[in-house]
Amino acid sequence: MGQKHKEMSCRSLVPPLSPKYPWFVAQNLEAEDDGTQGQIFYNLHDPMSHYRCQIPELLGKCIRGCFHGCWVLLSSNHPRDVMWSLWNPITSKIINLPPLNLNGSSGDNDYIESYCLSAPPEHLNSVLLLTRAKKPNFVYCRLGRRKDSRWTESTYAKQVRIITGSDDLLHSLTCCNGKVFACISDYIRLLIVEVKILVNDRKRKKIGEVVITLLPFCEFAWPDDIGCLSQSFEMKGSCTELFIILIGLKNMGKTVVAVNVFKLDKNNMSWEEMEDLKDTILCVNLAMDSSCFVSPAISSSELGGYIHILDSEKIIYSYHVKEKTISLSPMPYLAGINNISVWAMFECTGLEHFHVDYKQEKEGDREDYEVESHLLNFPFRVLNMKDYECRLESDNADSKQENDKDVDILVRSVKGDEDETHLLNLPLHVLEMVMKFSVGVEYLKFRSTCKHCHLAAPLIQWNNGKALKRLQEYSLLSPWVIVFDKHKGIITFTDPLFGDKYYIKTPQELICDFHIKCLRYGWLLILKPDASLVLFNPFTSDIRELPQLSNHLGVDICSFSAPATSPDCMVVGVTVGPRYYHVCIHYIGGEPSWRKIRLDVTGGEFFHSFTFYGRDLYALRDDGGLDVFEEIGREGHSWVRNVAQAPTSCGKSSQQSFQVRCEGHLLQVIMGKLGESVEVFELNDYTKEWVKIKSLGKQTIFICGTTCVCMDAKMPQMENKIYFLSLPIVYYSLKTCRFHTFDNTNIQDSFGDLIGMKQHLAPHGWIEPSWL
Incomplete structure (x- = not known):
């Protein structure tokens, strides 16, 4: 740059x-x-x-x-x-x-x-x-x-x-x-x-x-x-x-x-x-x-x-x-x-x-994160936190005594000393006290560090009441990045702030050319090649198949209102048929069928994305306008068209729009196709007009094509920023009005657009870890 x-x-x-x-x-x-x-x-x-x-x-x-x-x-x-x-x-x-x-x-x-x-x-x-x-x-x-x-x-x-x-x-x-x-x-x-x-x-x-x-x-x-x-x-x-x-x-x-x-x-x-x-x-x-x-x-x-x-x-x-x-x-x-x-x-x-030789300056080549953890061939039952056992590279003799159901885990550091850490100098009971404050993947990483930590971290049935409470209280600084590799049959998780990577095996049912239609609450709503929809939690390996839609209908935009484990979870999708659009509604805990509402529109793509706002479903159209399905799923629901017109943006190229709820307000982030402009608009609940805002305050937003998450910044360095899913991961600061790369939250580079930045094309998204 x-x-x-x-x-x-x-x-x-x-x-x-x-x-x-x-x-x-x-x-x-x-x-x-x-x-x-x-x-x-x-x-x-x-x-x-x-x-x-x-x-x-x-x-x-x-x-x-x-x-x-x-x-x-x-x-x-x-x-x-x-x-x-x-x-x-x-x-x-x-x-x-x-x-x-x-x-x-x-x-x-x-x-x-x-x-x-x-x-x-x-x-x-x-x-x-x-x-x-x-x-x-x-x-x-x-x-x-x-x-x-x-x-x-x-x-x-x-x-x-x-x-x-x-x-x-x-x-x-x-x-x-x-x-x-x-x-x-x-x-x-x-x-x-x-x-x-x-x-x-x-x-x-x-x-x-x-x-x-x-x-x-x-x-x-x-x-x-x-x-x-x-x-x-x-x-x-x-x-x-x-x-x-x-x-x-x-x-x-x-x-x-x-x-x-x-x-x-x-x-x-x-x-x-x-x-x-x-x-x-x-x-x-x-x-x-x-x-x-x-x-x-x-x-x-x-x-x-x-x-x-x-x-x-x-x-x-x-x-x-x-x-x-x-x-x-x-x-x-x-x-x-x-x-x-x-x-x-x-x-x-x-x-x-x-032929002439060119001097190539390798733009975009940056050092990898200093610590990169590899949990290779990590099966679902490990992240399920049920009976598992760690097999350390240096413990081959002891490993032979483990049962056949145990799982190989390999944790390496890209840089650093290969000798035993100073944790060995701590008494075992002190390490056991430390482990009480670890949960989830951190518990696994700690346990796999050495023999000493392995002894201090016993096997835990994570589905019992005490351990489940620890999981519910567990919080992260940010969502993770999830990427599916169909050819290798693995799912990769990346902590964007610290660069740690984790790998698990993809379930056999999902080794196919599927599309992620929506990603919320740690669950993915997936459209498979046979036009069937499933909800999948990669942290618990829970897969829930949804009723089949009519074969002649193509599924377009989808969303869901709550985790699939909630009895109030409602899945909403728009299907495109040869003549009509339909809004299809299904309650996970209700009848095994879809309720269909025909829409009076035809031709071309119509909706861009859905956002739940209480009992209302806001639909962002391709032209930037906003519709709302009031009291969706209930008797007496209504479809209100043209609730708000598209905001006036200063962007000159083709634009991408993202809709997200933030502190009880509906926001729309508009970015130029090449990232040359980023603007944030807030919907005025009274005038129904989009108002451009220049600050998110203490909020931070994580955006990609399948996920839009707004949350309280866990650290001051994360405030007033919008994180985009690229390689490397970048954020846009509303204060500097520029994009930045970072390493352990420290700024590494600054630039004005996303030209040349790599994007995932395999199924991917931001995911908030959930073991529920």
Whole structure:
């Protein structure tokens, strides 16, 4: 933070591109008409620098994709006769193709879906293949005999009808292992077909006939749909590998909330979800229909393992497949430019002689917390505080005498002396007195420190009256962070203030692609892939299945009013059907069914979040307005619409809104998409207007997409702050109006936005530990 952007001019030359990572090229075609604007080359490896160029071959041209090394596919921005060309930036060779007239179209973006070059242009049978976006047609041009090259359009509708029995369109043309593939999608499956291109070269002067045949290749089953996510998919082939990338979107397709990547296993022709991309880089452009970038191998593992996603708002989402984290980076230097015609990933394979070494300043690299505790393979029954036994690494002989139900616990310190601690100098009865003030995980950590502490901390049945009272009196300085790892089958808890980490095993019922819909009172409301809802307490291992909702309804926003152990616990959710919305209500201690209330609204997402306020349920809408369900769940309830309009915010970019109760008041926190602004508003109970406030007093707020918690600050250093769930965890101070990182509550860094900060994409949230 605090570094200055560096602009370099390359004039009419290609900048010194590196094959280690993808490049992004920004063009403003309207400004290029008068020669005042060129291209901006940018990469994530050196985010503080960019190259500004005026490359003649690119002026007035849209970059559509890169094929077979460095052949860049270009098209003109002419509204009628579109000029296509191939350009090699290494050799400066350019191949101009005949004009392509698409029947008076108003722009080729509406008529061309995807592009693929079947072989390098030098190959005798090379064909540039395009697909129409709204018609089942190929448009192609043979490059092997360029003197006689011409565009040809043919239909593939009959072939698709024979294969699928429907009139679907082809998507995602791509090359892999010398072959061309495409997708045919429906609501149930994704069918991958080989596009076999046969050039029949007859011994005559006329160009050879091109025959295109679709051959069924394999299928990809869509993962179970959960929530109301819209999905985008992209298929991309590298030299020998074929990938499918699924991207879950919310907020009208403006926010990436889920990313999954699958690779084809050629041995059994099945798709396996990737846990780690290792040195591979994938890039997807949601802003336009273009070829996806794949770098199958790079020299630095630090750069690999990412899927970079460019959206329509000029923001790059960088998703790390192994870590399950995502960070946002805006495309710089584009303020005030609203008519960007195309963004493209610039594939640099083969540009080794252009390679230059950059000095990389590792922003965001910070020391780990000084103490990090690992309770590895921690099963539920340990956090359940029932019969357990600690097996210390140094006590192998004694461990053999423990029964088979005992649990392995390993506690290590990242730093510090490995020798026995000074606790051994304390008498046993003193340690026993200290242990009376320990509870929960602290008790386990203390007991696992050494043999002396192990003797001072006997086994405890935590479900008896005395121990349960200690648990009820137990309090923490802050909520913890909970993160689920489906592939490893573990749940990670992190104490945000001190950095301690704890691990437990995920119950078998929850090792799936579920969504956390709400997180309160130490309980999670989870939507599973089969559309069933469950309440889960990870501290007691209590799982409570809720009655099944109608199968044709998709569950959107959910919340609950009390812990699942309370007889007054009420679960409320909104379901989205083909015609109507329904508010569904279920009492945990009542009838095993849902009560449904039909809402007089249709189309699109409607509610953003729910907040219980006594017997009333406040519903924050997507447009920022507020509705309230008065006396929800009781006879005579009412739905009051437009209780309050959206607050007036000074934020300029797309915004995120969070609603939370704080000391009997309803607050709304509004943050810019990149954290460039944070504002807090309080609802005036009399005027029903949102009033901006500048201080939280002695309160502190913990916020993420599934949790909004307001609580009294346990320490003065926590007052008047809003904690956000990122890596590292940061807080926003209403006093300094800046974000800060911290170590043991001491400020480590200060910055003005969240650009480049990593966010969890695996199921996660803030959780208040509860053993009830």
